[in-house]
Amino acid sequence: MLVTVDRGRCCSSGQCVLTAPTVFDQSDEDGLVEVLQPTPPAYLAPDVRLAATLCPGRAITVT
Numbered sequence: 001m002l003v004t005v006d007r008g009r010c011c012s013s014g015q016c017v018l019t020a021p022t023v024f025d026q027s028d029e030d031g032l033v034e035v036l037q038p039t040p041p042a043y044l045a046p047d048v049r050l051a052a053t054l055c056p057g058r059a060i061t062v063t
């Protein structure tokens with residue numbers, strides 16, 4: 001699993017951080033998403049996929 005984000009689409013809603021807090025964070029500087037674990041372990045896959053689904057900016061890609 002590879003997690004990538006398009007920070008240009010992020011609207012700082014924070015849904016990803018609430019859903020998968022060990023994978024996503026928000027920058028203290030601009031509030032935009034940051035990926036803490038681009039290749040998270042398999043057990044986090046459901047949370048990461050849910051975060052991508054919930055993201056209002058469609059900024060998260062999981063491959």
Ligand code: SF4
Pocket residue numbers: 005009010011012013014015016017024026032033054055056057058059060
């Ligand atoms: S859920 Fe989407 S729009 Fe909200 S902070 Fe995360 S990446 Fe940005």
